[in-house]
Amino acid sequence: MDKIDSKLLRLLQQDASRTNPELAAEVGLSPSSCLRRIRRLHEAGVIDRIVAILNPAKAGRTMKAIITVELERHGEQYIRRFLDMATREPAVIQAYSVSGETDAILMLRLKDMDELDALTERLFREETNVARYYTAFVIRTGKETTEIPVG
């Protein structure tokens, strides 16, 4: 993982549709060595996958909400159970268990309020062990990147 690998990762995180010769020129390598490096990064698992990022508005998912959850019983198995349940919801795009007073945080991509209503009904029923939950709606997105700083 030298300087060139870092630069490749940075470039690929910004735009993975670039062709190999383009990338090679940008990092100052021959296309063949460049390709070898990229393949190595893939095989090492540093590059996990290549995906298409959609425009949420144009894909009909305008609403974004963040829900912080506090469970009734905080044991590891209860948190795991709740996370598993949340994970099964397509509208849940991120689900974490966290330290502190809050047990879990969910990030949601929603079509409308009805979808949120149905989802909260499923996740926060009596039997689900949820003590409290707080829903914050995203008003403005200052930044939203998949890019991890490297190097």
Added chain:
Amino acid sequence: MDKIDSKLLRLLQQDASRTNPELAAEVGLSPSSCLRRIRRLHEAGVIDRIVAILNPAKAGRTMKAIITVELERHGEQYIRRFLDMATREPAVIQAYSVSGETDAILMLRLKDMDELDALTERLFREETNVARYYTAFVIRTGKETTEIPVG
């Protein structure tokens, strides 16, 4: 945006490294029509971009934290100023202004505690108009996808 477009978007969100002939076979179309659809989705802006997703651990960014922020003065211009400042931090991968008691929520990707320390020092100094902030560390990631439900 018919059934086939939705399926294409779903496939591309999961793995955009697939070749056009492969995609065409999966949705039951000829390669040329398939390519036409994908290009149309690009031009319409439904597909925003193609990116590489890294494995955070293997890229040396193991720590993840979520910070909820409450500002002293809640006016639109103050929130905007804070978001702009947070956005400039490379470790901040998501920054939102939200409804409710909390004014902003930040998602961080960190290398270590020192990096968090330096960042909080910059963002939550006296002059930054922050009344309170609460840092939650991610213990377990139940789900983390860039995939938006379509169709």
Added chain:
DNA sequence: CTTGAAAAAAAGTGCCC
């Protein structure tokens, strides 16, 4: 053992129906 170059295979592109 790593790098660059060239040939072969495959994919992407544009135009026709």
Added chain:
DNA sequence: GGGCACTTTTTTTCAAG
């Protein structure tokens, strides 16, 4: 939407530092 010629890119192989 499908088919076909044309171009570009990717991938393999091979030679050189």
